[in-house]
Amino acid sequence: MPKSDPEKGEKVLRNRIQKAVEDAYKQGVVEGVLPDVSLPASHQVVPTKQEVHGDFASNLAMITASEAKRSPRELAGCLAKILEPNPIFHKVDVAGPGFLNFFVTTTWWQENLCTIWEAGDSYGESGAGNGRLVQVEFVSANPTGPLHVGHGRGAAVGDSLARVLKAAGFSVEREYYINDIGNQMRTLGASVYLRYLEYFGQEVEFPKEYYQGDYIRDIASGIASGEGDKYLDMTQESCLTFFIDTAVKIIASDIRKDLEEFGVRYDNWFSEKTLHESGLVDRTISELQDKGYMFEEQGALWFRATALGDEKDRVVKRSNGVLTYFASDIAYHRHKLERGYDLLVDIWGADHHGYVARVKAAIKALSYKEDKLQVLLVQLVNLLEGGKIKAMSTRAGEFVTLREVLDDVGSDAARFIFLTRRCDSHLDFDLDLARSQSQENPVYYVQYAHARLSSVFRNAGEQEISLAEPQDIDVSLLNTSEDIKLLKQLDVFPRLVADAALALEPYRVSYYLTELAGQLHGYYTRHRFITDDPDLTQARLLLADVTRRVFRKGLGLLGVSAPEKMCKRSQGTASALLSDT
RNA sequence: GCCCCCGUAGCUCAGGGGAUAGAGCACAGGAUUCCUAAUCCUGGUGUCGCAUGUUCGAAUCAUGCCGGGGGCACCA
Numbered sequence: 001m002p003k004s005d006p007e008k009g010e011k012v013l014r015n016r017i018q019k020a021v022e023d024a025y026k027q028g029v030v031e032g033v034l035p036d037v038s039l040p041a042s043h044q045v046v047p048t049k050q051e052v053h054g055d056f057a058s059n060l061a062m063i064t065a066s067e068a069k070r071s072p073r074e075l076a077g078c079l080a081k082i083l084e085p086n087p088i089f090h091k092v093d094v095a096g097p098g099f100l101n102f103f104v105t106t107t108w109w110q111e112n113l114c115t116i117w118e119a120g121d122s123y124g125e126s127g128a129g130n131g132r133l134v135q136v137e138f139v140s141a142n143p144t145g146p147l148h149v150g151h152g153r154g155a156a157v158g159d160s161l162a163r164v165l166k167a168a169g170f171s172v173e174r175e176y177y178i179n180d181i182g183n184q185m186r187t188l189g190a191s192v193y194l195r196y197l198e199y200f201g202q203e204v205e206f207p208k209e210y211y212q213g214d215y216i217r218d219i220a221s222g223i224a225s226g227e228g229d230k231y232l233d234m235t236q237e238s239c240l241t242f243f244i245d246t247a248v249k250i251i252a253s254d255i256r257k258d259l260e261e262f263g264v265r266y267d268n269w270f271s272e273k274t275l276h277e278s279g280l281v282d283r284t285i286s287e288l289q290d291k292g293y294m295f296e297e298q299g300a301l302w303f304r305a306t307a308l309g310d311e312k313d314r315v316v317k318r319s320n321g322v323l324t325y326f327a328s329d330i331a332y333h334r335h336k337l338e339r340g341y342d343l344l345v346d347i348w349g350a351d352h353h354g355y356v357a358r359v360k361a362a363i364k365a366l367s368y369k370e371d372k373l374q375v376l377l378v379q380l381v382n383l384l385e386g387g388k389i390k391a392m393s394t395r396a397g398e399f400v401t402l403r404e405v406l407d408d409v410g411s412d413a414a415r416f417i418f419l420t421r422r423c424d425s426h427l428d429f430d431l432d433l434a435r436s437q438s439q440e441n442p443v444y445y446v447q448y449a450h451a452r453l454s455s456v457f458r459n460a461g462e463q464e465i466s467l468a469e470p471q472d473i474d475v476s477l478l479n480t481s482e483d484i485k486l487l488k489q490l491d492v493f494p495r496l497v498a499d500a501a502l503a504l505e506p507y508r509v510s511y512y513l514t515e516l517a518g519q520l521h522g523y524y525t526r527h528r529f530i531t532d533d534p535d536l537t538q539a540r541l542l543l544a545d546v547t548r549r550v551f552r553k554g555l556g557l558l559g560v561s562a563p564e565k566m567c568k569r570s571q572g573t574a575s576a577l578l579s580d581t
Numbered sequence: 582g583c584c585c586c587c588g589u590a591g592c593u594c595a596g597g598g599g600a601u602a603g604a605g606c607a608c609a610g611g612a613u614u615c616c617u618a619a620u621c622c623u624g625g626u627g628u629c630g631c632a633u634g635u636u637c638g639a640a641u642c643a644u645g646c647c648g649g650g651g652g653c654a655c656c657a
Contacts, residue, residue: 046599048600049596049599049600049602049603050600050601052600052601053600057599057600059599062599062637062638063637065637066636066637072637095600096599096600097599097600097637097638098637099599099600101600142657179657182657183656183657184657298655299655300655301655302655311583311584311653312653315654315655316655317655318655319655320655322655324655324656324657325656325657326657350585350586350650350651350652351651351652352652352657353584353585353586353651353652354584354585354651354652354653355652356585357584357585377585377586377651379586379587379650379651380650380651420593420594420605421593421594421595422594422595424586424587425586425587425594426586426587426650427593428592428593428594430593433606436619441619442605444619445605445619445620447619448617448619448620449620451617451619452616452617452620453616455616455617456616457616458616459616460616463616507595511595511604514604514605515604518604521620521621522620522621522622524616524617524620524621525612525613525618525620525621525622526621528615528616529616530615530616544616565617566617566619
């Protein structure tokens with residue numbers, strides 16, 4: 001058994017093939033069989049989509065054809081002849097309009113398994129991010145009520161993205177921005193105050209625009225039982241701060257608990273209030289004033305966003321002297337930028353897309369490059385039940401909370417489903433599907449693959465079979481088409497993670513895992529891992545071990561558990577979600 | 582009206598210059614002496630919204646149009 005070769009891995013293989021093709025062209029020129037043209041930079045060696053096209057394809061013949069004044073197929077034929085003897089190929093084909101198709105030897109894939117094994121639990125990680133420091137800010141829901149399902153999607157996307165970035169060699173921090181100041185807070189405090197009065201039997205008129213949810217009553221009665229009736233004698237104005245602070249504290253801590261139950265932990269909880277208290281908001285505004293990015297009109301102070309790519313100028317301070325939230329946002333992003341991150345990722349609801357241009361304008365005004373900030377807009381979630389959309393009215397406290405969904409379908413199913421779509425596409429979250437303990441539920445499909453492999457090792461343990469050192473294993477026994485397909489799919493993993501990180505698209509991981517699970521299940525029904533032949537058993541256990549690790553790692557990137565056994569959870573009650581109808 | 586996103590199989594969606602456009606669900610049939618059948622196998626469907634253009638090549642890029650959603654407040 002040859003030792004593993006550090007020169008292996010999918011990326012290396014591709015680069016090697018690309019170089020081989022280009023060298024072959026030069027050799028052809030020297031030998032006089034190919035016309036002397038400059039090799040275009042657009043030459044690419046790419047993985048193929050179909051098996052019949054081999055493992056990789058080159059488009060060199062097609063893109064040089066017009067300059068070379070020869071037919072692509074003819075050029076490809078010459079190249080193929082030169083490349084054919086290369087030992088990493090067992091075949092080089094000319095196909096279609098002039099593609100070169102490369103079939104890598106099975107030996108390469110088999111030996112590559114040892115390379116993967118040696119990477120251990122770090123397999124899938126890479127240095128694609130070069131240690132660059134990224135901050136991901138997500139959810140950041142106002143602490144005026146519990147999180148709803150839409151926030152859940154943002155949480156799943158943000159957290160998983162952070163995990164993927166970390167695996168791809170970025171340093172990552174997660175941040176939650178708490179809007180704990182401003183008009184909404186006054187409304188929140190006043191809402192609690194009125195419920196507090198009600199608690200003590202006072203007749204109050206509860207305005208429509210106040211927060212209607214029952215949780216407001218809970219907070220009020222909590223205050224009543226903890227602090228008694230001492231606020232009854234005070235004016236609303238004099239005790240409002242207390243009600244605001246208490247309500248925010250309770251709601252924020254509930255939000256935090258919900259998120260933790262969802263597997264999301266933050267490095268920083270950043271308070272908007274502190275931006276004002278430290279004077280950063282005022283300081284930033286006056287600096288932008290000095291730079292000429294501010295002007296006054298009709299008594300208000302405006303940020304000249306149109307000078308920097310936005311369609312409108314934006315108010316920073318209203319004529320009544322009150323700062324807008326945008327003023328805080330400018331200061332907040334400045335604060336983030338000054339903390340030295342190489343990249344800021346903001347994850348917002350799609351309804352905030354009008355905000356992107358103005359915040360980017362602010363970043364430019366602060367003399368930073370606008371691409372320091374990447375905004376991901378997460379589209380709305382439609383909750384489906386019984387094939388119908390459950391309408392969510394944000395007003396009047398009628399919404400399905402994240403907690404209800406978690407209690408109903410569990411964190412794993414919820415996270416997986418949130419991560420099966422690109423974030424800019426609308427997501428139909430089918431509760432019946434998420435709840436179902438069987439076939440249709442995509443999360444179990446992947447988890448079951450992991451559980452099956454775990455079960456194989458449990459059985460091996462019972463038979464006192466343990467995995468030998470890979471160098472003592474004959475990997476050439478992994479020679480069925482299912483073996484080779486699995487080996488190839490495993491090989492793709494690190495590149496997939498790196499690409500997902502660079503594209504800021506964590507959902508790619510769930511696609512990959514679903515595909516890998518399909519291959520594993522197919523393998524499982526056709527072949528046994530534990531066989532009568534000890535050598536074959538060792539080879540297959542090595543494959544099983546590596547595959548299992550990829551599942552564990554991949555599920556970890558989604559924040560989904562990788563169970564050793566599948567066990568039915570107690571059926572959640574559907575009625576819990578219908579309480580608002 | 583202006584801006585952003587979307588339009589691909591009956592449904593939900595991948596693919597985002599490359600070859601005969603894919604997967605899941607749904608529908609029908611089949612598979613279990615053997616590591617978990619929450620699994621596997623077989624069966625077919627497409628005007629890639631429409632139209633021009635860019636080129637060796639367009640579902641993919643550009644422009645226009647049609648349709649759906651969202652955004653365009655001294656709101657957040």
